[in-house]
Amino acid sequence: MLINTVLMFLRELLPLFLLLATLLVWHRNHWRRFILLFSLPAILMLTLFSSNMLWISEQLDGFGLELLYSLLYTGCFALLCVAAAKRNAAMLLSAFACACLLSINGSNLLLYIWLPTQGNTDPSALLLGMALGVGIGSSIAVLWYYLLTELKQWRMLSYRLLLSLLGVRQLMMASALLIQSDWLPAGPQLWQTEQWLPEQSELGFFLQALLGYEATPVLSQGLIYIAGLGLLLWCSRNLKNNIRSAQ
Amino acid sequence: MRSLRRYLVTVLIALFTLISFLAALQSYRQSAGRAEALFDQDLQVLASSLAQQYQAGSQQELGLALQVWQNNQLVYRSPLAPDTAMAESAGFTEHNFAGKRWRVFRQTPTALLTVIVAQPLQQRQQLADEVITASIYPVVLSLPLQALLIWLVVSKALSPIKRFSAQLASKKANDLTPVELEQVPAELDQMLKTTNLLFARLADAFEREKRFASDVAHELRTPLSVLQVNLHNASQQWQQSGIADPQDSMLALQAGVERMSALIEQIMLLNRTNPEHFQARTEQLDLAGLCRQVVADWYPQIEKKQQQIELLGLEHLSLKGDAFALRLLVSNLVGNASKYTQGGGAIQLELLTQAGKAVLIVQDNGPGIQPEEYSRVFDRFYRVGGDRHQSGTLGSGLGLAIVRDIVNLHQGQVRLGAADSASGLKVTVELPL
Incomplete structure (x- = not known):
């Protein structure tokens, strides 16, 4: 129970924390406004989805939840692309991108915590697992924030690349859900790295949260990944100037 | 980094939390693994013990000693168990037999049936040690990593102070230009501003001193030259007019003016050759x-x-x-x-x-x-x-x-x-x- 809770929280929170930390580096001079802009739609969407989870999951031949999640992941990617390209509404769009991700991960966590089966389990193990998961995730995010602050100062290209990887990770998650619900053809498997780096290991979790690591990706995912990465890198070509003008 | 305090506090807390929690997670995994192995071992012992019950005369080593008494008659004993009762009182006790110290459990489910089970204390201690060691190892191993990361973080946090100090140390005595640092943390900001302000004031003071000595000497030169000329003329007029100067007052006056003139020349030269001013x-x-x-x-x-x-x-x-x-x-x-x-x-x-x-x-x-x-x-x-x-x-x-x-x-x-x-x-x- 303990280990499952820790892994569940890490899997859900780490991508959100990494994205938040990355975007806070961008909007560090107006971080209070950014948090406010992110929190309001995030709470609204989270409440809406979690209260209608059952109804959503029954739609579209039982794939309603998967399709909604893939839509939110794609929306998150698209918002990041536009935010990186446009100077004016960058903060608002970034905040909405984070809100999209929070609505997915938050819904999953609420579902996990309030599952009927949880009633028979030891609540202290659940609480300890939550504390460990949140502690590890937030600690990585803090270190990630300071690392990116240094990178942004000296190596803007590295910051752009990491932001693009985080963005394309959301597209990768969307593609996995679409393949799962047969809305996207899978194609042949590209490689198999499960033996060397399992997705369920700590490093696997981190890489999955950072760049959408898949131990067994398929062709369509590979193509989407390359196209998405290229698009976000292109959109963020003037990111340095955008950040300067924002500060 | 905007504030050294905020940077150090947040990064160190994050590092401690991350490493401690990962170590705790690893301890949990390893202890759970050991405990599972322990439970598996118990299952094996139980299975072997039951097997022996149906294989009379088997001498297989179990690790456990088992006795079954019925009407005060020993009806079954495992190879390690003695002929006499391993414990007289019910519940958990400790006894010596077969050259070892044993932890014994005696149970009497019915008035006629008594079951006594014993396990060597050394074996129990060994199993407990394995579980505890497995849980402590990750914590101990994480300490050098924590030390290394703390060293890196503190070095990084103090780097602006080090750069500031290096800039001050590399300054020459006559270099009063302001110290410039990039990304100055809040704690160092005031110190840097005050230091630069002092440098600026010192530079102004030196400049004023330099100008003052030079200007004074320069301004005195002209009237002194005029004074010398007038003295020379006056001396000649005295000689021509036959005015007596029994105490050589005129000569003393001329000598004093000459000395003053030489002094002013030297002051100007000294000012000019001063290493602090001289280019x-x-x-x-x-x-x-x-x-x-x-x-x-x-x-x-x-x-x-x-x-x-x-x-x-x-x-x-x-x-x-x-x-x-x-x-x-x-x-x-x-x-x-x-x-x-x-x-x-x-x-x-x-x-x-x-x-x-x-x-x-x-x-x-x-x-x-x-x-x-x-x-x-x-x-x-x-x-x-x-x-x-x-x-x-x-x-x-x-x-x-x-x-x-x-x-x-x-x-x-x-x-x-x-x-x-x-x-x-x-x-x-x-x-x-």
């Missing part, structure tokens, strides 16, 4: 040629006093230096030697190289000065014997101070000593080539 224009020059020019300049006065002067040693000595300053240095030394040496005395200049340095020695056979005065004569306005110098020569007490400044400017050395002759002073100047 040296170094060039390759011939020190021997420069000495010859100075001797030529002073020759009229030397001849007037019927003194002998000679230039010995190298005919050419090339070194890098400021021509104006070095000429002034040699001039002051030769002028001093001539002024303080009696009429008919001898002055000697010698040029040589020694240990990669140019050496200029100026000595005379005048009265010289006492060794205890050597260090003081370089002080500004200090004259041996005060104004009543035994030579009766006019002086400002700035000549050797100027010499010292010029030598410092060229990173050289100046020493005083007794002349090679019976009396006199020997000045040795060493300059890098």
